[in-house]
Amino acid sequence: VPVSGTAAAPHATAPSLSALHPVVELAAERLATADLVAAAKWGTDSPIDDPAREQQVLDNVAAQAQQLGADPDEIRVIFRDQIEANKIVQRGLFQRWTDHPDDAPTTKPDLSVVRQEINRVTSALVEALATTTDDRGAVTCRPELLLAALQVHHEDHLDALHTRALARALRSVCGS
């Protein structure tokens, strides 16, 4: 039996991926931006909660969903979860950096640049959600989602904080 994966072809011997793998991968990618957002806000007056920006994100995803023929309300609900999950990571990091100041970031990314990255991942995630509408409505959605989450957890080496946030982010993917 070959040892699974090499640097050149990491997925050569990996099992086939769930249809929902791209959704989970992009949700994890969006959560990875929370580290940058937290670093941008740490030590500034910018609060973790920014209701105006949240409204903008939700309105944008609803409009994009409409264009793609997906249900805007369903996409909105899923993105409320993405935002909550993002805040779980930001709060967790603020707590960590308060408790262990040596772990606090020493460089401060520009929040507006980080938000451009968030917009890019957000848009890709809406597309992935729109193309998996049938999978997300199927009775197999929950086991497929769990499988994909286990794969992404493994591939991305997620820590406890990001794993907890990912579970929060995926809450409504199969409906509520």
Ligand SMILES: O=C(O)C(=O)C[C@]1(C(=O)O)C=C[C@@H](O)C=C1
């Ligand atoms: O853009 C920010 O300031 C973020 O913290 C990111 C984000 C999001 O997930 O899109 C999360 C929390 C804020 O309330 C607004 C938006």
